Amino acid sequence: LSSQQPEYLLVEFLSELNYQVNVKKKVCIAVESIRIKPGEGIYNLESVLLLRNINDETDILKQEIKAITYHNIEIKFHNNVYTVVLVFDI
């Protein structure tokens, strides 16, 4: 994935996971690697994820996430910790 701001990249990454759940019926169970590389005015993200199939019989999706929004999104860095508040449209 690539995007012009780290915040947008985060939204794209989570949107990808949401797409896997909603359409491919797969859920992410582990992140094997994730690398973010800043480029010329662009941020690139490469990740290897472990997914498993959602089992209609045993898995219950309690809440559909329609979309990951950009609402007031801002990644903050304080005391060596990154924080961000994300709003999901449900």
Next chain:
Amino acid sequence: MNVQGIELNKIHDYLWEIPKNGGMNVPGRIYSSRQMIDSYMQNDEALKQVINVAHLPGIQKYSLAMPDIHWGYGFPIGGVAATDLNDGVISPGGVGYDINCGVRIAGTSLHFEEIKRRVPKLVENLFRKVPTGVGAKGAIHKLNSKDLKNILTRGSAWSVENGFGTEKDIEHTEEKGRLAGADPAKVSERAIERGLDQAGTLGSGNHFLELDVVDEIFDDQKAETFGLFKGQVVLMIHTGSRGLGYQVCDDYLKVLLKAEKKYDFKLPDKQLACAPIQSQEGQDYLSAMKCAANFAWNNRQVIMHIAKKVFINTFNISEAGLNFNLIYDVCHNIAKIEEHLIDGSIKKVCVHRKGATRAFPGDNKSLPEIFRQTGQPVLIPGDMGRYSYIAAGTSRAMDETFGSSCHGAGRVQSRHQALKAGKGRDLVNELRKGGVVIQAHGLRTIAEEMPYAYKDVSDVVDVMHNTGITIKVAKLKPFGVIKG
């Protein structure tokens, strides 16, 4: 008056103006009562969002808010903005994720008194037949991509050709159930994929099927024209374009966030990402949005057809005896190219209605002949415990709000707050005591959608009625609800 540091000047008892300031291109105008402002706007970001929308390039006259205004993404819910077709912008934030989320109401010949003993059975059968809830699918055969693309360009007409509706249904649907200029090539494969098995499904969240009885008639002549009578059983359907629409919005937000830099827009909120309507990006979004809108109209048409079959089977009644007929279908999340009188001349504008309903008067040529004396039906669902309204559009709406009105009650509690408020309570029984039978996939949705989470829709409708933007025609009372 001052709300959260925002100056609100009173125009009259139901209209308040935020003066043009800073980067605002126009003033903001909010239709509301003093009581509603005091009760609901003190801790809501919506007024700030009215100001943000006023920054959009090419916005005309005012950034408007209807009385059901509450916080949304980018635009407030209940926001209306018209932008100049030549030098204005189009913004997915002014439409929402659920493109052409809307409402339709179908009338029947049934009297509530005749069927009240069989309401639980009817609710159960509707719940069984109409796919609801997270990931709902399979209302009709799984579509192939050729079918789906046909729906994206032709909307409700696909349903009629495939036996899910009648020509009259199309006539009684806003835009006849189809926006022209929809190009499926502008819709991503992902969006297509999300839509393939979702035609005719209700989904989750605030979407519903609701059985209502016509409880009160305010305008006999208009009610008769709309086909309404006191004690009548009607069915209301509230849903939209499902995953396909969300994906279209998502896809184009990404495109338009890039356009912001390209066109050097300085907007106060990322969710207001936009592009000039005449630009490639703007035209592509408009075309994809039309596809999603057409999908949504078809969706509501298919659900209505399934519901009709359920009525016929549950009551063992003939189709003619049931007289299941579409009163009207309105969309309340949309951007449409319309003509409006601005500064003394007719101008083509892109009207964004985000949680707002079109409310055209009878002399508008886009309405079917039957509504020429009444204005278009304006459908305003309330909460699932109290009541909903049917009103009619007026020429005042054309003069003041680009032919727009409110779309519902508007939330006063977030889903989280509502869930908390419902803890430890037997909500199903509470509703039953109030005369409402409900079936849903989980108690969570019921708690999130309880009446206490919403404003009293009567307050909202009264603002529009007292201003003359719409005229009240009938009040409906719910007795059966199906939630996702």
